[in-house]
Amino acid sequence: MMHRTILENGVRLVSEEVPGMPSVTVGIWVENGSRDEAPEENGIAHFLEHLFFKGTERRTAAAIAEEIDAVGGVLDAFTSKEYTCYYAKVLTEHLSLAFDLLTDVFLHSRFDNLEIERERSVICQEIAQIEDTPDDLIHDLFHLDYWRGHPLSWPISGTAAGVSRFQRSDFLSYLDRRYRPDRIVVAMAGGARHEEICAQFGPALSALKGKAPIVPSTPPVACPGFYPHQRDLEQTHLCLGVPCVSVEDPAWYAAYLLHTALGGGMSSRLFQEIRERQGLVYDVSSFLSTYRGAGYLGIYAATSTDSAPKVIELSCAALSDVAREGITADELRRAKGHAKGGLLLGLETSESRMNRLARCEMYFRRDIPIAEVAEEIERVTLDDVHALAARCFSGEHRALTLLGEVPRNVDYATLLGNG
Numbered sequence: 435m436m437h438r439t440i441l442e443n444g445v446r447l448v449s450e451e452v453p454g455m456p457s458v459t460v461g462i463w464v465e466n467g468s469r470d471e472a473p474e475e476n477g478i479a480h481f482l483e484h485l486f487f488k489g490t491e492r493r494t495a496a497a498i499a500e501e502i503d504a505v506g507g508v509l510d511a512f513t514s515k516e517y518t519c520y521y522a523k524v525l526t527e528h529l530s531l532a533f534d535l536l537t538d539v540f541l542h543s544r545f546d547n548l549e550i551e552r553e554r555s556v557i558c559q560e561i562a563q564i565e566d567t568p569d570d571l572i573h574d575l576f577h578l579d580y581w582r583g584h585p586l587s588w589p590i591s592g593t594a595a596g597v598s599r600f601q602r603s604d605f606l607s608y609l610d611r612r613y614r615p616d617r618i619v620v621a622m623a624g625g626a627r628h629e630e631i632c633a634q635f636g637p638a639l640s641a642l643k644g645k646a647p648i649v650p651s652t653p654p655v656a657c658p659g660f661y662p663h664q665r666d667l668e669q670t671h672l673c674l675g676v677p678c679v680s681v682e683d684p685a686w687y688a689a690y691l692l693h694t695a696l697g698g699g700m701s702s703r704l705f706q707e708i709r710e711r712q713g714l715v716y717d718v719s720s721f722l723s724t725y726r727g728a729g730y731l732g733i734y735a736a737t738s739t740d741s742a743p744k745v746i747e748l749s750c751a752a753l754s755d756v757a758r759e760g761i762t763a764d765e766l767r768r769a770k771g772h773a774k775g776g777l778l779l780g781l782e783t784s785e786s787r788m789n790r791l792a793r794c795e796m797y798f799r800r801d802i803p804i805a806e807v808a809e810e811i812e813r814v815t816l817d818d819v820h821a822l823a824a825r826c827f828s829g830e831h832r833a834l835t836l837l838g839e840v841p842r843n844v845d846y847a848t849l850l851g852n853g
Contacts, residue, residue: 436791436801437628444616445639448791448801449631450623452784458529458624459784460631461521462540463792465617468590469515469725470649474599475608477592480513481557482605486520487511488549490542495549502535509535513590516725517796523785526625533634541638547602558594568671568837569736572663576673576732576835579661584654586725614646615639621792624784653680653727660846661835670742670838671734674749674850676831678731679822681724681797687810688818693722693731694769695761695819696752701768703752704733712748714741726797731826739839746834746849754851757827760820773811777804 439447468479487509488495502509507524509532520540522532564570574589581587591597618639622631656677679689697704697720708718718735737745761769780786781804794802829851 436803438795438801439628439632439636441615441636441640443640443642444614444618444645445635445642446619446795447628447631447635448619448621448795449626449628450787450791451627452624452787455625455784456525457523457784458526458532458622458626459521459523459788460529460532460536460620460622460626461519461788461792462536463619463621463796464518464613465516465619465796466518466612466646467514467516468588468592469585469651470612471585471588473588474596475604476588477557477590477596478600478604478608479518479612480591481553481597481600482608483511483513483518483520484553484557485545485550485605486539486543488553489544489546490538491544492538492542498535498539501531505531507532515586515590517792519792521785521788529626529630530634533630537635537638545602545605550600550602550605554597554600557591557597561589561591561594561597564589564591568665568667568669569734572671572673572734572835572837573732575661575663575837576675576833579659579835580657580675580730580833581654581728582657585651586654586728612646613642614644615642616645618642619792619795621788621795623787623791651727656730656831656833658831658833658850660850661833662840663835663837664840665838667838669736670739670836670840671736672742672746672749672837673732673734673835674746675730675732675833676753676826678722678729678826679724680727680729682726683724683729685818685822686724688814688822689722689724689729689731690773691766691769691811691814692756692761692819692823693720694772695765696720696731696756697733698769699772703756703765704749707752708735708745708748712744714738714745714748718745718749739841742836742841743844743849746846750829750832750849750851753823753827753832754829756820756823758824760816760823763816766814766816766819770811770814774808777807 505528509522511520524532577587679685704718715737832850
């Protein structure tokens, strides 16, 4: 059962007790990500996330690591485009340690100048690693190409040049503006009671004051077209995208089922045609990226340079076919089963349950029961899916980013269907 408490200063505490589950995961979520950065700040939210684990008034960075390791737990964090999370996963018997570590790093980190310089080097290595990992890099490039100039397009880690400029005063100023109680959600799931999260986090976080300024944000404008990025790689990586729903859109369920039928599994159209029948790729898949006020459906594949035009052609043909005719009743049935099965399997860990709770609170300000999700999935009709595909999949909306050896003498506009 889900429980929700709002402190007087606006901090929200949400939890789900799962009797018999041996672990508990608790996270402090801040509704602040790379989307909330000014151009000159790109990467600061991610850099700041790293610094929280580099020493507090009571603990060194080594002591923090030693304490969580000593109980076999996990203490970690991640930054996305719209939020940042600091979390701990432990056996339920060690919950008090998880509370203490999280509140200590979140409220009492020192942000020592020496640690900032060390971590600056670490983050530059992380950025370089992404540059050397084409199946990661191409997604950053696609965002930059497709939503050009919008904060949602910027890489979460920032750039090496930008990261090199941040000083301690920049981090403290950003914390003061963005880490306010009205932007904070504490989520917990597993074998612990709601009273425990209230008793531990209530007093610790009640001292926070103020509200974060509203960051004006209009939806990004899609930029369809062809975007080549020449690199000396063994394969050509491609990301093909079309506009789709936002995370809050009621049509999200239809979009998810559409993506599943198109490229979300081994029985999907793209996998069966491009991998199984044509043998052109090791893997091909679709994905749904949704944010507040914006979203897109993407297709990713890596193949030989010679095969890239054919893979693009087949991917675009699949989009056109679905836009024109929709999907079959059997495809919709399989997609619904896949979605519901994946949802239930995802509830096997306290970490996944904690993530679901926090996202529901941040985006919808309420819990969305599993039964309600299942009902929404079942309610989607073939007409719903077809209407969405017809609206989003036309050639004029398509954008293609290529990374690697770019095939020459190819009319990409015609291949995409937007020529």
